[in-house]
Amino acid sequence: MSDGQFEVGVTGLQAGHRPDACTLVIFGASGDLTQRELVPAVYELFRQDLLPDAFAVVGFSRSNWSDDAFRERMRVAARTECDFDAASWRQFQERVFYVPGDFTATADYERLKHRVTTIAGAQGCGGNQLFHLAAPPDFFGAIVEGLSASGLARDTRGWRRVVIEKPFGRDLASGRALDARIRGVFREDQIYRIDHFLGKETVQNMLVVRFANPSFEPIWNRNYIDHVQITVGEDIGIGTRAAFYERTGVVRDMVQNHLLQLLCMTAIEPPVRFDGNALRDETVKVLDAVQPLDLARDCVRGQYGPGTTDGAQAAGYRQEANVADDSTTATFAAVKLTVDNWRWAGVPFYLRTGKRLARKLTEVVIHFKPTPHLMFRTPRDRLHANVLAFRLQPDEGIIQTFAAKQPGPGLSIHSVRSSFLYASAFGIDTMPRAYAWLEEDAMRGDQTHFARSDWIERAWTIVDPLTAHWETDRPADFPNYAAGTWGPAAADALLARDGRAWTVI
């Protein structure tokens, strides 16, 4: 295999138009997500001059911190997580504030409201407010109701928007109940259900490749595509998140949201225009066409046992802190899905995801059918079929493989590949994080890359039978894959049965 290089006429990030002045209020400000993603994302936007001229960040959570204590923790987090320079941080932190309080205490919302109003006035942020719920999911309902009761949700003097983290419910019934609570306070056009995969450049570029280039769309169908593989592999284990993971498991954590979104971005029909509703109408139609899973035949689960990752010993799932030594929680899933519509009938979509896999890797790989007739006297198995891979991590980009003749006498044919890697093609050292784009989209009022409630309902409808089945039918073979591998043997057998194999591009 060899790599090619793409050249583009422009470098660096495109300049955008700034959102309106606003105040971002983060619920769960002392938590992991705020430190690792949200504040680093907003700081990155600040450094890239993509924030409004007037803005403020107000953190709200239980820890009894002062503004300065919060700023110091966020400074340490930003230094670890992103490009950092002390001068820009000093300017940024002047707009960062903290209010201690409890999500369930009415009086604390009153204090929050008073402080937000004072800060917004002093910073010139006007009346616009974006509420990011980076809180445990059980509190989502209580927080929006607290916002309502205190009057913070009222949008008479500026817009109000609420960003909700995943998971959005734990099944169809609880997802619907949560939606009803949130919609009791906010309209759908104010609700931003986040799936950070949708903020990744490559995911958005899947649409650009198909719909802005004449060469791909004509072959984007069952006549030319043999099958699609979607892999979201994590090399890490569950870390300190056992309580969350034991309740959630791999299907609710990854399949119901990230993998189904990637499926939709691959299988979507051309929307009439690039806007929130047209695009999301089409992703809903993709899920409408997904056939019920064959639970016994097309679904494989796994749980990691001890093994080796990056040359170091890794504990098995049942040995992780706060996990029961007979836990049956799945940390790996592979499923075969079919999308029964005119374009995709007969084309299987194989999805797999897991913790403690061989590599951190997220890829959507389109496998094209072989040529109908091969005139070269080369054994077919030496010719890899053409593939087009959208890689989300690491090294975001697009990779295509095709057959080429090796220079020299005779005819020796080999698979070669050309790679388009964002960072090098556009001369960007560090790709902006997905959370930065999504936060900025929410500030601009663009819902295109957020999940709509009808999409979430359909996603639960697809996975609910699987989670219910796996919860009642106890696995006899857990743990069934070693940490540092690509999952259980049954996942390989799922494809081998169809004469195929998982590929990592």
Ligand SMILES: NC(=O)c1ccc[n+]([C@@H]2O[C@H](COP(=O)([O-])OP(=O)(O)OC[C@H]3O[C@@H](n4cnc5c(N)ncnc54)[C@H](OP(=O)(O)O)[C@@H]3O)[C@@H](O)[C@H]2O)c1
């Ligand atoms: N972490 C991730 O990588 C990740 C990824 C995707 C989605 N999410 C979602 O993001 C959300 C936050 O996750 P996380 O990992 O950041 O959780 P976390 O580390 O457990 O943080 C939870 C936050 O909520 C606050 N909190 C809890 N109960 C409270 C109460 N009664 N009143 C006020 N504050 C309270 C905590 O405050 P104190 O600590 O001060 O008590 C803390 O700030 C969850 O919905 C999660 O599913 C997280």
